[in-house]
Amino acid sequence: xxxxxxxxxxxxxGRASGAxxxxxxxxxxxxxxxxxxxxxxxxxxMTQGEIAAAMGVSRATVNSxxxxxREKGIVxxxxxxARLASLTIAQExxxxxxxxxxxxxxxxxxxxxxxGRLGAAGAQALSxxxxxxxxxxxxxxxxxxxxxxxxxxxxxxDVTVVQATGGTTASxxxxxxxxxAAVARAISARCVNITAPAIVASAQTHRMLLEEPxxxxxxxTLSRANRIVFGISSLRPNSTIHTSGFFESVPLQHYLAKGxxxxxxxxxxxxxxxxxxxxxxxxxxxxxxEMLRGIGTRVxxxxxxxxxxALLAALRGGYVSVLVTDAATGAGILRADGVTSLDGRxxxxxxxxxxxxxxxxxxxxxxxxxxxxxxxxxxxLIAAHSAYLKPVGTAQRALVxxxxxxxxxxxxxxxGGTGHEPCFVGYVGKGLADAVAIGNIFSSPPPxxxxxxxxxxxxxxxxxxxxxxxxxxxxxxxxxxxVAEEQGIPIRTILTxxxxxxxxxxxxxxxxxxxxxxxxxxxxxxxCDRGMTLDQCEAVTRKANDRTYTVGVALESCSMPQTRxxxxxIGPDDMEIGMGIHGEPGVSRERIRTADEIVDTIMxxxxxxxxxxxxxxxxxxxxxxxxxxxxxxxxxxxxxxxxLSAKNIAIEANWVGHYCxxxxxxxxxxxxxxxxxxxxxxxxxxxxSAILTINTPxxxxxxxx
Amino acid sequence: xxxxxxxxxxxxxxxxxxxxxxxxxxxxxxxxxxxxxxHGITMSIGFKAVIAALGGLDLDKASPADVMSTxxxxxxxxxxxxxxxxxxxxxxxAAQALAGRDSLDLAACTDMLVAISDGIRDRGKAxxxxxxxxxxxxxxxxxxxxxxxxxxxxxxxxKAITVAADNGAAATATMVATKGRAxxxxxRSLGHPDPGAASAAxxxxxxxxxx
Numbered sequence: 047x048x049x050x051x052x053x054x055x056x057x058x059x060g061r062a063s064g065a066x067x068x069x070x071x072x073x074x075x076x077x078x079x080x081x082x083x084x085x086x087x088x089x090x091x092m093t094q095g096e097i098a099a100a101m102g103v104s105r106a107t108v109n110s111x112x113x114x115x116r117e118k119g120i121v122x123x124x125x126x127x128a129r130l131a132s133l134t135i136a137q138e139x140x141x142x143x144x145x146x147x148x149x150x151x152x153x154x155x156x157x158x159x160x161x162g163r164l165g166a167a168g169a170q171a172l173s174x175x176x177x178x179x180x181x182x183x184x185x186x187x188x189x190x191x192x193x194x195x196x197x198x199x200x201x202x203x204d205v206t207v208v209q210a211t212g213g214t215t216a217s218x219x220x221x222x223x224x225x226x227a228a229v230a231r232a233i234s235a236r237c238v239n240i241t242a243p244a245i246v247a248s249a250q251t252h253r254m255l256l257e258e259p260x261x262x263x264x265x266x267t268l269s270r271a272n273r274i275v276f277g278i279s280s281l282r283p284n285s286t287i288h289t290s291g292f293f294e295s296v297p298l299q300h301y302l303a304k305g306x307x308x309x310x311x312x313x314x315x316x317x318x319x320x321x322x323x324x325x326x327x328x329x330x331x332x333x334x335x336e337m338l339r340g341i342g343t344r345v346x347x348x349x350x351x352x353x354x355x356a357l358l359a360a361l362r363g364g365y366v367s368v369l370v371t372d373a374a375t376g377a378g379i380l381r382a383d384g385v386t387s388l389d390g391r392x393x394x395x396x397x398x399x400x401x402x403x404x405x406x407x408x409x410x411x412x413x414x415x416x417x418x419x420x421x422x423x424x425x426x427l428i429a430a431h432s433a434y435l436k437p438v439g440t441a442q443r444a445l446v447x448x449x450x451x452x453x454x455x456x457x458x459x460x461x462g463g464t465g466h467e468p469c470f471v472g473y474v475g476k477g478l479a480d481a482v483a484i485g486n487i488f489s490s491p492p493p494x495x496x497x498x499x500x501x502x503x504x505x506x507x508x509x510x511x512x513x514x515x516x517x518x519x520x521x522x523x524x525x526x527x528x529v530a531e532e533q534g535i536p537i538r539t540i541l542t543x544x545x546x547x548x549x550x551x552x553x554x555x556x557x558x559x560x561x562x563x564x565x566x567x568x569x570x571x572x573x574c575d576r577g578m579t580l581d582q583c584e585a586v587t588r589k590a591n592d593r594t595y596t597v598g599v600a601l602e603s604c605s606m607p608q609t610r611x612x613x614x615x616i617g618p619d620d621m622e623i624g625m626g627i628h629g630e631p632g633v634s635r636e637r638i639r640t641a642d643e644i645v646d647t648i649m650x651x652x653x654x655x656x657x658x659x660x661x662x663x664x665x666x667x668x669x670x671x672x673x674x675x676x677x678x679x680x681x682x683x684x685x686x687x688x689x690l691s692a693k694n695i696a697i698e699a700n701w702v703g704h705y706c707x708x709x710x711x712x713x714x715x716x717x718x719x720x721x722x723x724x725x726x727x728x729x730x731x732x733x734x735s736a737i738l739t740i741n742t743p744x745x746x747x748x749x750x751x
Numbered sequence: 752x753x754x755x756x757x758x759x760x761x762x763x764x765x766x767x768x769x770x771x772x773x774x775x776x777x778x779x780x781x782x783x784x785x786x787x788x789x790h791g792i793t794m795s796i797g798f799k800a801v802i803a804a805l806g807g808l809d810l811d812k813a814s815p816a817d818v819m820s821t822x823x824x825x826x827x828x829x830x831x832x833x834x835x836x837x838x839x840x841x842x843x844x845a846a847q848a849l850a851g852r853d854s855l856d857l858a859a860c861t862d863m864l865v866a867i868s869d870g871i872r873d874r875g876k877a878x879x880x881x882x883x884x885x886x887x888x889x890x891x892x893x894x895x896x897x898x899x900x901x902x903x904x905x906x907x908x909x910k911a912i913t914v915a916a917d918n919g920a921a922a923t924a925t926m927v928a929t930k931g932r933a934x935x936x937x938x939r940s941l942g943h944p945d946p947g948a949a950s951a952a953x954x955x956x957x958x959x960x961x962x
Contacts, residue, residue, distance in 0.1 A: 281880065282880070282929075302878075302879060302880075303879075303893075305890075307880075317922055317925060351927050351941075352927060354925065354926075354927060354941060355880070355925045355926055355927075358925050378927075378941045378942075381941045381942030382924060382925040382926075382941045382942050383925070384924070384942065386942070485831050485832070486831065486832070489789070489793075489831060489832040490831045490832055490833070490835075491831050492827050492828055492829070492830060492831035492835050492836075493827060493831075493836070494827070494828050517833050517875070518831070518832045518833035518835075518836075521833055521835075521836035521837065521874055521875065522831055522832075522835065522836050524836075525827075525836050525839075525840075525874075606788070606789075608789075608792075609788065613788070
């Protein structure tokens with residue numbers, strides 16, 4: 047609201063002449079008693095009684111003015127969207143699972159790790175829940191330790207905090223003992239530990255220990271608990287359940303095989319929350335699931351996508367009465383349990399009225415029969431490029447270079463789905479790939495054409511398989527490699543993984559292969575053509591892949607010939623950084639920025655990984671995803687060049703154009719190959735193919751496509 | 752006359768193909784939500800190719816293992832992608848498991864289901880809970896083994912298997928994909944059943960009906 051010039055309390059306040067008679071509304075309120083009442087209430091913070099006196103009306107009238115003003119839309123109460131989303135999710139979780147309460151932390155604040163934010167939220171919940179005289183049971187875990195670290199309560203008396211399970215080795219920070227102690231310290235409570243191991247060697251030891259008077263007494267305290275706070279662990283391969291060593295791996299497999307979906311306080315439950323029986327059950331010292339469910343207030347604090355099935359299981363099983371989680375996990379739980387109404391409400395509230403659909407229902411394409419696109423493309427391609435390639439026998443899905451394979455040379459076989467043209471077919475020729483196996487759109491070729499390629503490419507010195515790292519391609523090429531090896535052709539495989547946005551650096555092997563394929567193929571083809579051995583070819587190709595860095599940005603989705611509809615949607619003002627060449631989601635979707643700012647984001651990411659120093663040499667590829675024209679690619683290249691030259695990094699060679707596309711997607715990728723002398727030499731090695739021809743070795747390698 | 756085991760298996764593949772045809776569009780829609788929307792088409796192409804390949808086999812002379820390995824080769828050559836190697840490996844393992852057998856008693860059926868499930872697991876290097884077809888095949892194979900050990904009737908045996916398969920497929924909606932293309936969606940895959948699991952449940956149903 048606008049600044050006011052003077053307080054209405056001091057300004058011209060009229061006197062009442064009758065019950066509803068307002069003799070003089072200050073001019074600035076435009077003769078509208080609703081606005082006046084609202085201003086006094088919301089802006090000046092007056093009580094309804096004070097407003098009644100000021101306006102000269104009854105308190106009841108003021109009350110109805112305020113209510114009507116909201117109805118009429120004179121007053122809109124808005125809550126920050128992220129907070130509103132959290133609140134909506136919390137309400138829905140509470141309703142759907144019949145919880146006593148639910149606290150959901152927003153996900154927009156990514157400055158702090160999730161565990162810390164959950165810990166703070168869990169602490170906030172506990173500080174409201176725990177009362178003097180309570181007995182609070184505490185289960186172990188990273189999140190619960192974080193709760194303890196954040197916990198602050200008012201002065202409480204006679205609170206007992208009791209460990210919910212036995213102890214573990216102190217090889218990690220969040221042991222049951224430490225977690226319980228942290229919570230007890232924060233509340234200044236009496237701390238009761240269970241002085242027995244959480245898991246003992248046998249059922250017999252278990253029985254004996256529980257008969258010990260001391261432990262018996264500790265369990266008595268535990269059985270008196272009227273509150274409990276616990277985390278929930280998933281059984282996913284990277285969960286703390288595996289890494290903490292709390293459980294032995296062999297029994298874990300047993301529980302997994304019996305359908306365990308999650309772990310609470312050391313006990314296993316299935317996806318419906320039913321206990322899963324197993325070999326650890328009568329060797330585990332700690333609270334039982336039955337005891338847990340009997341406790342009055344059961345606060346679960348957990349978040350993260352991998353925990354969704356485990357959390358859902360715990361909620362379905364009725365183990366939770368108060369849930370503390372984050373917005374994305376909360377929404378995931380609801381969606382996983384079939385609550386779909388939430389999505390509509392969230393987007394409606396966050397985005398307001400739905401933006402007009404900017405997408406055509408059908409995209410125009412040059413087609414005969416949509417089911418024949420791959421065959422018809424290959425007919426045309428083979429005719430157009432017959433100087434460089436030909437089918438292996440009659441098989442169009444396996445093409446071999448005319449002057450490629452020769453005796454004593456390592457063969458290079460590449461391949462993958464179609465829709466990326468000129469990748470992969472354009473890179474077949476002398477000095478490049480010897481053969482290419484071709485699949486359906488965005489879909490790996492089967493092993494048969496790959497084997498045909500291997501046989502056609504083999505010159506007796508072995509064959510390299512080089513292709514992008516995708517589950518389907520890996521399986522088909524692996525099967526083909528098995529068959530080729532049986533036929534006496536040694537096969538080495540290099541998966542391209544240049545898309546640095548597709549996975550963090552710790553998971554480098556899990557990354558996708560995208561436009562950087564171009565550099566890896568070029569280096570591999572040159573190595574093979576130079577007569578290097580299979581080992582040498584493999585090593586240098588691996589090096590090229592390790593030193594190639596790509597980041598893509600998508601502006602608009604691609605559309606498949608069969609559907610002629612956009613595969614997914616990118617909002618009218620948005621772009622997606624890191625999107626893959628089949629439309630795989632990238633690292634972030636954000637509002638589109640200037641070309642220079644986009645290149646800067648990409649280059650910053652590349653510089654973070656590429657350890658290039660002043661004086662180093664690189665090769666640059668600015669690649670269109672299909673629909674983005676050369677004009678825009680040159681604008682991108684301009685900034686790439688500026689960024690590199692500012693670091694005094696020399697561009698040894700560059701390519702700007704369509705090198706690895708995604709049908710008609712709008713967008714582009716930038717690939718940088720960090721050269722050394724061997725890679726530079728191989729990059730300049732001559733080659734002749736439909737898309738890339740390099741004639742003179744040793745000179746400037748720039749070769750427009 | 753009683754039909755020989757090879758004919759029974761060929762009839763089983765026929766039923767599988769029909770089952771996929773009937774669900775082709777539904778499967779593609781499921782895939783559209785978390786994948787590239789072609790799963791129904793891919794499966795349809797694959798099983799049509801299986802039927803075509805089996806057409807070239809003399810079923811009076813063929814063994815059950817022959818039927819399985821022919822189906823594996825037919826499926827693989829037609830499909831590629833990721834379903835191709837997975838089912839081809841599963842069927843090939845089933846061929847090995849059925850080698851030397853000429854009747855499809857419940858023990859043979861159990862071995863076949865376990866072999867398909869093991870083949871898919873080994874090829875895809877996935878595990879339970881990864882939101883894949885394995886979340887159907889593993890429980891189905893386990894249910895078969897349990898039902899066999901408990902000495903269930905043929906009817907109860909197949910009932911237990913289809914129930915396990917259907918539950919497995921339904922459970923994939925609560926999982927986050929970690930394998931295949933849907934893995935790129937992470938939490939966005941939640942709430943959507945996995946299309947590969949859905950088609951697997953349909954295949955198990957077809958097997959149960961045919962055998």
